[in-house]
Amino acid sequence: MSGSNVGIQQAEGHYVDLRRITLLESLRNEEQTWSKLAPRWCVTNPDPPWQVCLDATCDALSAGGALDSLDRRHAEDELGETVYSEIPNPERQLLALAHIMVRRGLMTEEELARQIRIVRARLEAVQE
């Protein structure tokens, strides 16, 4: 497992810089959360299918040394009580993880925006 604890920028007195991130603000659509999506499609599974993958990402980041689990949980708590307090879980956990990774320099907002465009194009492609 690889990765290194690079580019960490701590905000004084906090585990993470709480300033809002434009890209993530544009994604916080409550209508897209699992608690709204699931009943719309009569699905009873309490968690979205991607929840398992999100937890695995958190585990893998910690195992690789890029983002320690305890450190992440502290930062998640701060973000969950402030910036993303209106968003339910697990979407809150996901937004917080992305926020922490951007604010700590593990990825840039531009890189994430580019990857979102790539993934969206791939998932929304319609086979001819």
Next chain:
Amino acid sequence: MANTHSHGGHDHPEDGGHDHPAAPMVDEISDFEILELAVRELAIEKGLFTAEDHRAFSEWNDARSPAAGSRMVAKAWTDPAYKSRVFSDPLAASKEVGVDWSEPSGFGTTSDYMHMTVLEDTPTLHHVIVCTLCSCYPRPILGHSPYWYRAPNYRRRIVRWPREVLAEFGLIVPPEVELRVEDSNAKSRFMVLPVRPEGTDGWSEEQLAEIVTRDTMIGIAMPKPGRTSDGPRPIHKASRPVHSGGRPREAAP
């Protein structure tokens, strides 16, 4: 001729094609689904972890559930020798119900240390677990922690006003019963072994395991005949966000 219905441009016979209707699924791509994939792929691209690391943790996560803990409790209720092993060597007792704490890496995960203590309830002693620091939880044996367990509100209040908080969950602990709140820490995981309820004489392990729900092993509910699921729980917001916590200055790099 059997009745048919059109679905997706082709026909299925109503009787004989499928034994049961397809489970409903969300046929819509959400922004969050896209974000999860984007974060993961970018992390792999940057070398923060490998796709193989992620696959291993995904499979491990996907296989976790409270069912193993339920089996452990049911077995302890019916087998005194096993029960003594549950207390003397919980990791070995876990293996007997199919859980190896060393998975998936050979030394567990980075947040599930290989140390577990099982707390035995009695008619005069009740336990409840929490992690005031973050959300430490015996994931290998109980699966993923519920969100209310992770919420700062529960973590802050259960240690201060345990009887009141348990009452909010619908569990009234009589004053004559001693209540102990066990705070998990970075290296210790706890699980509650509840008292076997009356009305279960002669039950099989499988029957008993059905009433040992996740919440009874956290300690916010008691097992009883007929109660086989936990249902939704409220997640209360924090009353004094962030200002009551914050990064300790000595922890700063």
